[in-house]
Amino acid sequence: MIVITAPTGQIGRLVTDRLLAAGAPVRLIARDPARLPGEVRERAEVVPGSHGDPDVVAKAFAGADTVFWLLPPNHRAADLHAAFVDFTRPACAAFTEQGVQRVVGVSALGRGTPMAANAGHVTASLAMDDLIAGTGVAYRALALPTFMDNMLRQAEPIKNEGVFVSCSPGDRKAPACAVRDIAAAAADLLLDGTWTGVEEVPLLGPEDLSLDDMAQIMTEVLRRPVRYRQVPVEKFRAGLLRAGMSEAVAQGMVEMFQAKDAGLDHGVTRTPRNTSPTTFRQWCEETLRPAVH
Template identity: 50%
Template structure:
């Protein structure tokens, strides 16, 4: 039995697509089961609710061998550390009491950074909490998501510009969520592994924002420009969408990214399949051209 959390999220839904026809029994935990595609609902057992609920995870994890664990982002949360740990504690109790064998978690590169990194530090503490149960664990560790480009989709469509709070010549390690999903799916279907380890998921190319703009220009066949925004401007924008505590933790993550939190881990990682150019051609371009 495989349990998938966040089955309608950016990563969870792609994991489901990989495994739904595998023949393995699958359960999902979903706040709103109506958001699941009908073909998925026909093939999986659905537990309605949130996976931070002890009653929900106890029922869903009963008899489970493998679990995909992902704490969903929540800009309306308070302190990220408390949010991540409070969300994960019920699952850890259920993992121990119900004898779950393997957990695949979605975390981040940079665990050895040594300084506070906001939301990323909370993810590292989530890893440590799950590891403390003794369950066999694989922490999937990623850098900057290519899908973050969708935040600037309308600006790219209308003005040919995207924005980041970093210098145009600073190298940024990247990954595509489809590579995270395929890696997670392979681990969930594999019953042979044990112990605790991390699995970096990093694209073959680390690019600067200026280089990303060059790739986008070639793929979209029109000029695309990068514009740096200041930390203060970026913080002001975020403040429209989340609590003060969440904004602080998000900004601490951005500062850590600018200080190279991913760099040491990237040098040791085997590259995943999807380059930024391939992702732009196959994922982003169709979205830009869509009405």
């Protein structure tokens, strides 16, 4: 039995679809089961509730061999470390109590770099990895850079104004990966019952691109001018707060971007094994363009 957390999110939904297509026995933890497609509810077991709830994870992990662990977003968290680590503690206890053998988690690049100690969400995510690994389960942490799919949050300004914004320099090149490739890697690990030990699994996308590079590719794919605009850090933080983020979450985002600007995502050497396939141009053609049009 494979347990999937956050099955209604971007990654969890794709992982669920892949496992069901492979005929694997799947159990889903869903805060709102009604958000699951009807065909998914028919083919998978569903445990209602939050995967931060001790009773829910104890029930969901009973008889399970493998768990896909994905933290739900909490934009109003008062403490970032607690949002990652404390939320995960009940699951870690249940891994041990219920005899879970393997866990695949969604995490971040940066381990071993000097920037990781003050990288906001990344620092908290790496602490979560350590907590899970400390239970003794076999663990694979998907170590991820920025998601291409995050650009969908700015689909409206891209469409209406031909612009997207962040606080990073436009010429800084960095890796980026597509959600579809993350889900594929996760599903492959979840379906493989042979691995042991604790390892990171980096996914770097096929190339490093700057935000200016991305703007040029979007211009070509969308056939309309798109430009990147860097905004000052304080203005960026203020925008996050206006969007509803707490002070702690907004500050964690700023610290993460500043750590990335300092080289956080460049601690892993690109190899054929960690080069995921979807290019940013392909992602724009297949995902961004329909969203904008």
